Amino acid sequence: MKFDTNQKPELGAAKKDVRYYLNGCAVFETVPHHNGPAIVSTDDHMLTVIPCELEPEDIHHARGTTDPAIITHETIAEARKATRGAIDKGSVVIGLRGNEGTKGRAVVEHRSGRVVADDLIDGRFPDAARVIPADMPAVSFAVNAELLARAQKALGSEYINVHVRPEKPAAPLLITPYDSPLGGYAVVMPVRID
Numbered sequence: 473m474k475f476d477t478n479q480k481p482e483l484g485a486a487k488k489d490v491r492y493y494l495n496g497c498a499v500f501e502t503v504p505h506h507n508g509p510a511i512v513s514t515d516d517h518m519l520t521v522i523p524c525e526l527e528p529e530d531i532h533h534a535r536g537t538t539d540p541a542i543i544t545h546e547t548i549a550e551a552r553k554a555t556r557g558a559i560d561k562g563s564v565v566i567g568l569r570g571n572e573g574t575k576g577r578a579v580v581e582h583r584s585g586r587v588v589a590d591d592l593i594d595g596r597f598p599d600a601a602r603v604i605p606a607d608m609p610a611v612s613f614a615v616n617a618e619l620l621a622r623a624q625k626a627l628g629s630e631y632i633n634v635h636v637r638p639e640k641p642a643a644p645l646l647i648t649p650y651d652s653p654l655g656g657y658a659v660v661m662p663v664r665i666d
Contacts, residue, residue, distance in 0.1 A: 473499060473509075473511075473524050473525070473526055473527065473565070473566045473567070473568055474524060474525045474527075474563045474564065474565050474566075475511060475522055475523065475524040475525070475563065475564055476522075476523075476563060476564075477552065477555055477563060477564050479522045479523075480552075481497045481511040481512075481513045481520055481522040481548060482497060482513065482545035482548040482549055483513075483520070484497075484513035484514060484515065484518055484519065484520030485497055485513040485514070485515060485545040486514075486515040486516065487515075487545070489515070489516070491516075491595075492593060492594075492595060493542055493593055493594075493595030493596060493597050494514060494515060494516060494597075494598075495544065495545060495593065496513070496542040496543050496544045496545060496592075496593040496597075497511045497512065497513040497542070497543050497545060497548055498511070498512045498513070498540040498541065498542045498543075498597040498600070499511055499512075499524065499526070499540050499541045499542075499543065499568065500512055500540045500600060501526070501540075503521055503600050503601065503604065504600075504601050504604045505521075505604065506521060506523060508523060508525075509523070509524050509525065509526045510522060510523055510524060511524050511543075512540075512597070512600045513545070514598060514600075514603070519600065519603050519604070521600070521604070527567075539596065540597055541568050541576060541578075541592050542592055542593035542594075542595065542597050543566065543568075543578045543590075543592060543593070544578070544590055544593060546590070547566065547578045547580060547588070547590045548564070548566065550580050550588050550590075551564045551565065551566045551580045552564055554580050554581065554588075565580075565581075566578050566579070566580055567579040567580075567581070568592075569589075576591075576592045577589045577590065577591055577592060578590050578591075578592055611636075611638045613642065613662045613663075614662060614663035614665055615645065615660065615662055615663060616660070616663055619660045620632070620634070620647065620660060623647040623658035623660055624647070626656075626658060627647070627648075627649040627656050627657070627658060628649070628656075629649030629650055629651055630650075630651055631649075631650035631651050632647050632648065632649060632650055633647070633648045633649075633650050634646075634647055635647070635648065642662055642664070643662075644659045644660065644661050644662070645659065645660045645661075645662065646658075646659060647659070647660055
C-alpha cells in the first residue's frame with residue numbers, strides 16, 4: 473500500500489478509544505466519491521478519506537466494505553519515519569501481508585534494512601459508505617481552517633456555528649458561538665484561489 477507523504481491519515485484516527493478498531497486506519501478497495509482504494513480513519517467525530525495505491529498482494533486485505541484491513545496509527549507513523557532521507561520522498565509504503573483467512577500484518581521496511589511488523593487490528597471498522605454523504609454539496613468553497621479555529625477561540629466557545637449563503641459562495645462566513653451565552657461573532661473570508 474502506498475500513499476502521499478503530505479497526507480496524514482493517522483491524524484483522523486482515535487488515539488485511545490475503547491473501541492480499539494477506531495485507533496487505526498482502514499484500507500478500503502473503494503469508498504463513495506472516490507474511484508479506487510483509500511485509507512479511511514475516524515475518531516467518531518470526523519472521517520478522513522486519503523487516496524492510496526494497493527499492490528496485488530494487498531488486495532485481499534481490503535476486500536469489501538465490511539472487513540477492511542485496519543492498520544494501527546503507530547504503524548503509519550513508523551512508515552512516515554521510514555521515508556525520511558529516502559530518495560523517493562513522495563510516498564509512504566506499508567506492506568499488508570498474511571494468508572487468506574488470517575488477520576495479517578502491516579510491514580514497514582526502513583532504508584537501513586530494519587523491518588517493523590505489527591498485527592492488523594482485529595474488529596469491524598465502521599462502514600464508511602454509510603457515513604459519507606450520498607450527494608456532495610452543490611456549493612463548496614475554500615476556507616482557511618486556522619481562521620475558523622482562531623474565531624472559535626476568540627468567541628470563547630467550545631463549538632461554533634458556521635453560517636453560509638449558498639447563493640453567494642464567495643461571501644464572507646458568519647461565525648457565531650454555539651454553546652456560549654456570551655454572544656459575539658466573527659467574520660471569515662473564503663479563500664480566493666485563482
